Amino acid sequence: MARATVQDVAKTAGVSVGTVSRVLNGSPAVSAASKEKVTGAIRKLNYRPLASARDLRRDRTMRILALAKNLNSPVISEAFRGFGDAAALSGYVSLIAPTSGDLEREQQLVDMLRNGSVDGLILFSPTMPDADVEALAEQLSVVQVCEIVDSEAAFGVSIDDRQAAFDITRHLIETGSRRLAMIGNRLARSGRLREEGFRAAAAEAGLAPEHLLLADGEFDFHAGRRLAKELLHLDPLPDAVFCGSDTVAAGCVREITDAGLRVPGDIAVAGFDDSVQAEMCVPELTTIRQPAYEMGQVAFEALFARMTGPGGHRRGRIFLSHELVVRGSTKD
Amino acid sequence: MARATVQDVAKTAGVSVGTVSRVLNGSPAVSAASKEKVTGAIRKLNYRPLASARDLRRDRTMRILALAKNLNSPVISEAFRGFGDAAALSGYVSLIAPTSGDLEREQQLVDMLRNGSVDGLILFSPTMPDADVEALAEQLSVVQVCEIVDSEAAFGVSIDDRQAAFDITRHLIETGSRRLAMIGNRLARSGRLREEGFRAAAAEAGLAPEHLLLADGEFDFHAGRRLAKELLHLDPLPDAVFCGSDTVAAGCVREITDAGLRVPGDIAVAGFDDSVQAEMCVPELTTIRQPAYEMGQVAFEALFARMTGPGGHRRGRIFLSHELVVRGSTKD
DNA sequence: AGACTTTTTGGAATCGATTCCAATCAGTCT
DNA sequence: AGACTGATTGGAATCGATTCCAAAAAGTCT
Known part of the structure; x- marks a missing residue:
């Protein structure tokens, strides 16, 4: 039958x-x-x-695809939830696929937009070069969230990473730290912006950032430990470390603690993202909270306008406000 | 143009x-x-x-959809990676969507298989009743991973949760614990199986399981803390707690430590899944490692057979072997 | 050269749902 | 009753890619 x-x-x-x-x-x-x-x-x-027959005739699928390097990022999964909820209200189904940082796989998935398998695309952490992202967003229904290119031609939603890093670094300084270090991720655009913010805050206080350790591969708990170990070989020791993510910060705290030093007594540590890890860490992490859910919602509104509106190509970037969350890792 | x-x-x-x-x-x-x-x-x-025209004519999409309550589970995301890699080798694209435990949304996504939006479906943590899963798997290309129904009619890949819980509980007993407690998740089938294994191991050693705390809602870090707090009100205190997940175990360890007791000195704690949390915890967690990546691969092979082979409806369940990982939370 | 394969090609039919147009039907008004 | 309006309906055309069949083109052989 x-x-x-x-x-x-x-x-x-x-x-x-x-x-x-x-x-x-x-x-x-x-x-x-x-x-x-x-x-x-x-x-x-x-x-x-039958979906394919209907899609063919109607020339739209009511499906949207999201791409991210991996699915474990709490900020991304929260933003995707916000996006998905907003999309559902307009009858769209949102799906997500991990690219694993593999350019070829990413291309294959982007082709799903080109060949009409989906109506729109969200990029969370593209692997392709910025120029390609711009070109893509220029002609197709694409929106960026979290990691957004520095161009007015495309559309993206994020926080002001530079400012957020600036704020949290200033907090470190205000709580008495003078020998600042940072563990950052050079591979991500957001990572580079956070580095800028860190530098600016140090400069503003007349401090020379003591050390900048930049991961050029994985950026996880083990990387945090490994890089923190390097920090501990330094003399004099830094008295504060700003990490580009909570997970890395957790690794950093762990390494410091294991070495017999105290956080924040000897070295204060700050994270980024306000993920569960921030609360799981001992002491709990001072960090930056991103309004991830709303970022997703805003992203959908823009993508929707782009997909349906005729001239409605929304351009530019939207920065939602972040929040400094102070916990025990920087202040007793 | x-x-x-x-x-x-x-x-x-x-x-x-x-x-x-x-x-x-x-x-x-x-x-x-x-x-x-x-x-x-x-x-x-x-x-x-154009994808829809091609799909219509060919009567297949080369797309597979995975469903999970949420995307944050490390076991699920790893299994999905294994699935996706295997699927890619056969030219299939794998997408995943979170259901948030919402039955209606799950139905809508399952309909994507019914209406030919995708060729196959993987269920990681279904919200619908078991009977519905069985009926679905009976007539359509569906495979279950992690959470699998107790039926020979469908096909599923998992570990033997009951045995794994049994093994880790026995480890607790062998390391000297006598007053056993468990924090489990009654809402998941796997949770119930783990409870069985826990009970069986206790019975085998002639011990009456002291306490069984069962979460009937969230099963995360905060739930772990909350339930551990209850444990600490008991007299006599348990000297070991088996938790149904690493995240919950981390919450449990945290609560115990904050109360001034020592892990494992006063109370040993065991987790489940061997996720990053297990290593982030202090002390690191004894846990059960699941071969998640392989589970995903095996799942694809079965689904592939089901989708392409004419009579090839693979039935039954496959249990891959788990591994007990002993760390500091149960043994100095 | 003529008969016969083999290779290559064009074009119509097909997949299944939607939509437009014309036709039919029912109802209203004088 | 006849003319007219509006509500329903049937059915063909359409979306774009694939595939089958017959025809044309190119070789092959005696």
């Missing part, structure tokens, strides 16, 4: 395919009697319109 | 649509000259076959 088609339904209901389709799409131009016959036939045959 | 179609390509290349399609699909029955003209036209028009 193959799949039932609109033809089958029409035959069983004793009406034409046009009428069936009208019932399916809630057209008012159908008599109550016909509607009843059709819904009966649909139920009886367990009929469901 | 609208999208180019095969017709356009055919016209530009000076051949028929049939020839264009043959080139597109690598048919050998095309002369070198024609092939060249066609590829030239394709490049010139920047042509890409």
Whole structure:
């Protein structure tokens, strides 16, 4: 028993395919009697319109694809949730796929937008060069969240990473730290902006940032430990470390603690993202909270305008406000 | 400038649509000259076959959808990676969507299989009742991973949760614990199995499990803390707690430590999953490692057979072997 | 050269749902 | 009753890629 088609339904209901389709799409131009016959036939045959046929005819899929290097980032998954909830209100389904930082796989997934498998695309952490992102966003329905290119041609939602790093670094200084260090991620654009903010805050206070350790590969708990170990070999020791993510900060705290030093007594540590890790750490991490859920929602509004509106190509960047969350890792 | 179609390509290349399609699909029955003209036209028009038209005609999409309550579980994201890598080798694209435990949204996503938006489905943590999962797997290309129903009609890949819980509980007993407690998740099938294993190990040692705290909502760090707090009100105190996940175990350790007791000195704690949290915790967690990546790979093989093979409906369950990872939270 | 393969090609039919247009039906008004 | 309006309906055309079939082109052999 193959799949039932609109033809089958029409035959069983004793009406034409046009009428069936009208019932399916809630057209008012159908008599109550016909509607009843059709819904009966649909139920009886367990009929469901075939997506590909419908998509072909309507020229849209009501599906949106999100791409991220990996799915474990709490900020990304929260932003995706915000996006998905907003999208659902407009009838869109949101799906996400990890690229693993593999350019080829990313290309393949981006092609799903080009070939009409989906109506729109969200980029959380693109692997392709910035120029490619710009070109893509220029001609197709694409929106960036978290990691956004520095261009007015595309559209992106994020926080002001530079300012956030500036704020948290200033907090370190205000709580008495003078020999500042940072563990950052040079591979991400956001990482470079945070480095700028860190530098600016140090400069403003007349301090020379003592050390900048930049990961050029993984940026996780173990990387945090490894880089913190390097910090501990220094003389004099830094008295504060700003880390580009909570997970890295947790590794950093762990390494410092294991070495017999105290956080924040000997070295204060700050993270970024306000993920669960920040609360799991001992002491709990001072960090930056991102309004991830809202970022997702805003991103959908923009993407929606882009997909439906004719001239509605929203450009530029939107920065939502972050929040400094002070906890025990920088202040007793 | 609208999208180019095969017709356009055919016209530009000076051949028929049939020839264009043959080139597109690598048919050998095309002369070198024609092939060249066609590829030239394709490049010139920047042509890409429209997915919906192709899917309609071919009656398959080469897309697979995975569903999970949320994307943050490290085991699920690792299993999905294994699945995705295996799927990619066969030309399939794997996408994932979170259901947030919302039955309606889950239904909507499952409908994507019913209406041919995707060729297959992986269920990681279904919200629908077991009977529905069985019925679904009975008639459609569905495979379960991690949380699998207790039925031979469907197909699922997991570890033997009951045995794993048994093993880790026995480890607690062997390291000297006598007053056993457990913090489990009654809402998940795996949680109930782990409870069984815990009970069985206690019974085998002639011990009455002192306490069973069962979360009936969230099962995260904060739930771990909350439930551990309850444990600490007991008299006598348990001397070991088996937790249904590392995250919960981390919360448990934290609460115990904050209360001035020592882990494992006063109370030993064991987790489950061997996620990053297990290593981030102080002391590091004894836990159960799941071969998540392989589980995903195996799941794809089965789903592939189901999707392509005519009679190839693979049934039953496959249990891959877990591993007890002993760390400081149970043994100095 | 003529008969016969083999290779290559064009073009129509097909997949299933939607939509437009014309036709039919029912109802209203004079 | 006849003319007219509006509500329903049937059915063909359409979306774009694939595939099958017959026809044309190019070789092969005696």
